[in-house]
Amino acid sequence: MGRVAVTIRVMPEGTEVDLGELERRIRELVQVGSISREPIAFGLEALLVVATVPDAAGGTEPLEKALEALPGVGSVQVVGITLI
């Protein structure tokens, strides 16, 4: 089986969270393909993280849990998956 590209929207806990710092922590934690910023509303920005996981490993939960546990993260949501 192949690999799956997972796009995860990482919402910060609030507008005061330093997204640059959060991005650095995410890059330390997981091997990411790309991180971009997504404007949401009222000055709030999310990080859109694209990472790959093996199809065979099954699921995104370990990745979601790891990101959720980072300081400054409010919530995470998988917004896209596709085999690559």
Place this chain on the structure above:
Amino acid sequence: MAKPHLNLVTMGHVDHGKSTLLGRLLFETGVVKEEEIKKFEALGDKGKAFKFAWVMDDLKEERERGLTIDLAHRKFETDKYYFTLIDAPGHRDFVKNMITGASQADAGILVVAADDGIMPQTREHAALAFTLGVGQLAVAVNKMDLVEYKKEVYEKLRSEIMEMLRVVGFRNADKFPFVPVSAFHGENVTKPSEKMKWYSGPTMLQALDSFVIPPKPIDKPLRIPIQDVYSITGVGTVPVGRVETGVLKVGDTLVLEPSGKTGEVKSIEMHHESIPKAEPGDNIGFNIRGIAKNEIRRGDVAGLPSSPPTVASEFVARIAVLQHPTAIAVGYTPVFHVHTAQVACQITEIINKLDPRTGQVVEEHPQFIKKGDMATIRVKPTKPLVIEKVSDIPQLARFAIRDMGMTIAAGVCIDVVKAK
């Protein structure tokens, strides 16, 4: 004028040639360059045999090196549309993401190999497409070269697939385009096949152009599952989420369920821009007056007081068991992932078991159900949960069941006992 955009999900058994078909489509529509194909041909027979599948692999490696992971190679255009390809993973755990994820597929390609026929994964993917509300499919009967391009093989398989699609729920299956193709040899992918002159229907590419843009469910009651909530200085309480159905306007009074709290919408923003109203598919934040941040949480659903979100004290669901190490019996209490909510729910009754091949009831009140079974169950949430009947608001009726780090089952709610 810009072409409309469609999200296209490709599904089918892992060995039925999805990658080769996608590679061929991308190549013949000019997304993948000839040099990339030649590179594999130079590798000899093995390279030739796998060249189109390897194009996808090669793009994958590029992505893993982080060069083009914006997924740009997964887009192509036809005369009518821009398509973004979503290729369904094989592993069942990803079913949760497809059910709760935010990227809704507008249409699908189901790939079935002519020499292999309908496999359990074919049926599973077809059922998943139906559960996800993908209302239109094109069926590629692939690997026609392996059955000598025989019309009889195609016709027989076509009627079997149509019957299978009807059983999983697609009542309009006879309207779906079926195309006999050889993705490997490029027959009927973008050019009509000389080897299948008996076939007069569309090529695969033409079949994709027969899709229509699904209408936005704006006439349904408003439902916004809350993803997160913020207290923003100078603004106030800002819930964030995606509008699933209905229309939200500035000035609306909203009710949030299960809490029942109400408040007035002062402003709506999307991509940092103020908008007067939000429609299905919009990812928004809205400023609500009258509710504090700590009175709203992820998994709540916002709606209008005239047709508030349904809070279930119990509900009846149709499920397909995807994987389970043993068996599921009454009393089992796994976590249900419904829209943005995650709530432990107890199975209080297994009403019946269905034959996945025919949809007929095979057993009333079975003692247990296991992997591969379809069943009707009664469920009691351990705390208040918003869920809707599929006949009312399908967008809020689907769920994935998880336990032990696995996606156990996928299902839809078919009836609800209201808590209030």
